[in-house]
Amino acid sequence: MEDPNPMIAEVVSKKVKAVGLISGGLDSIVAAKIIKDLDVEVCGVYFAMPWGCCDKTKAIEAAMTIGISFIVLQLDERYLEVVxxxxxxxxxxxxxxxxxxxxxxxxxxxxxxxxGADFVFTGEVLGQRPMSQMRHSMKKIEQGANLEGRLLRPLSAHLLEPTVPEQEGLIDRSRLLGLSGRSRKEQIDLAKQLHLTTYNQPAGGCLLTDDHFARRMQDTLDHGYRNFRETIALKWGRHFRLTPEFKAVLGRDAEENESLVSHAHRDDYIMQLRDHPGGILILKGHNPSSEILATAGGLIQKFSRYKEQPPHEVNYWPCHDKNDIRCILARPLDDAEIERVRL
Ligand code: SF4
Structure with a gap:
């Protein structure tokens, strides 16, 4: 028998391919399952925040449950400039x-x-979020992302204009949904029907919506950062802006101390009480004066059980050379002074 024309074979067998944004949350998982069940090859994408606030593990588990491929794209300095x-x-x-x-x-x-995929899809639901999921903002996002006609929202498709893959018959529009609003009841029912149990519960989620974190982030943006990884430490410890050039971060427990040290920059200084090692402070900035070092030392003592005692000696060393240990006397600080520099 003659071999079939390979060109024709390729055209006939070319499977529809789509990129799906997978956050690990209910909506994105249900959307991915709906698209996968339309015999589409789904390539899941998870965006990792610079400070890692979403549940990547859940997203990976969900992708495995549905049986789709999955990659992680890191949000970096470009994202911080957007913020x-x-x-x-x-x-x-x-x-x-x-x-x-x-x-x-x-x-x-x-x-x-x-x-070479045909379109991008998301789990967005019309009207679910006031800022980004209103009709006009969804359109604006589609245009801004250079995805006109190629951004499918399967959960709300019946309420939106048909996209190119629907118009071209790559996707059966009748199998998409027309959900809107903030309730997730229908998605929860659908998840049950589709046997999906692995997804994140909707929660406050994004740290940029948290006032406390936002204040620290704004300070970082105002005073400069070396790379996006520096924002990871904004989640941990107590933060103090001592001067425009110097910032201090004090761990609140052993776990935070360890995390802060492991994420410190090689030019940062590490400080702790000489006779009572425990609380660790990371001092960020170049060539700190003795006054800055004494103030940072004062912070360590103020937040220790020795706060009522006379000034203690404080060891400090550059992060890149733990053998270069020097010592300074902590400067007593009052509450008002601490509040003025606290972030
Ligand atoms: S809540 Fe956070 S992650 Fe979600 S769209 Fe807004 S800024 Fe982005």
Whole structure:
């Protein structure tokens, strides 16, 4: 028998391919399952925040349950610049939701073109979030991400204009949904029907919506950072802006101390009480004066059980050379002074 024409075989067998944003949350998992069940090859993408606030493990487990491939894309300095200067405003705190989505979706779009996929889809639901999931903002995001006609929202598709893959018959629009609003009841019922049990519960989630974290992030953006990994430590410890050039971060327990030390920059200084090692402080900035070092030492003592005692001696050493240990006397600090520098 003659071999079939390989060109024709390829055209006939080419499977529809899509890039799906997988956060690990209910909506994105249900959306991915719906698209996968339409016989589409789904390539899941998880965006890792610079400070790692989402549950990557759950997202990976969910992708495995559905049986889709999965990659992690790291949000980095480019994302921090979006946070610094959003074009479309912010939500309750520092969260630039519209610009955040434009950034992520446009990177998903690049990935789509790179792997020759047909479209990008998300688990967004019309009207679920006030800033980024209203009709006009969803359109704006699609345009800003350079995905016009190629961004499918399967959960709300019946309420939105048909996308190119629907128009071209790559996707059966009748098998998509018309959900809207904040309730997740229908998604929960659907998840049960589809036997999906591995997903994150909706929670406050994004740290940019948290006032406390937002204050620290704004300080970092204002005073500069060496790379995006520095923002990981914003989640831990007590933070103090001593001067525009110097910042101190004090661990609150052994776990935080360890995390802070392991994420310190090689040029940072590490400090702790000489006779009572315990609390660890990371001093960020170049060539600290003795006054700055004494103030940082005062912070360690103030937040220790020795706060009422005369000034203690404090050891300090550069992060890159733990044998270069020097010592300074802590400067007593009053509460008002601490509040002035606390972030
Ligand atoms: S809540 Fe946070 S992660 Fe979600 S869109 Fe807004 S800024 Fe982005």
């Amino acid at each position: 610094r200067s959003p074009q479309h405003g912010r939500g309750v705190a520092l969260n630039p939701c519209v610009d955040c989505r434009i950034h992520m979706f446009s990177r998903a779009g690049q990935y789509m073109r790179h792997i």
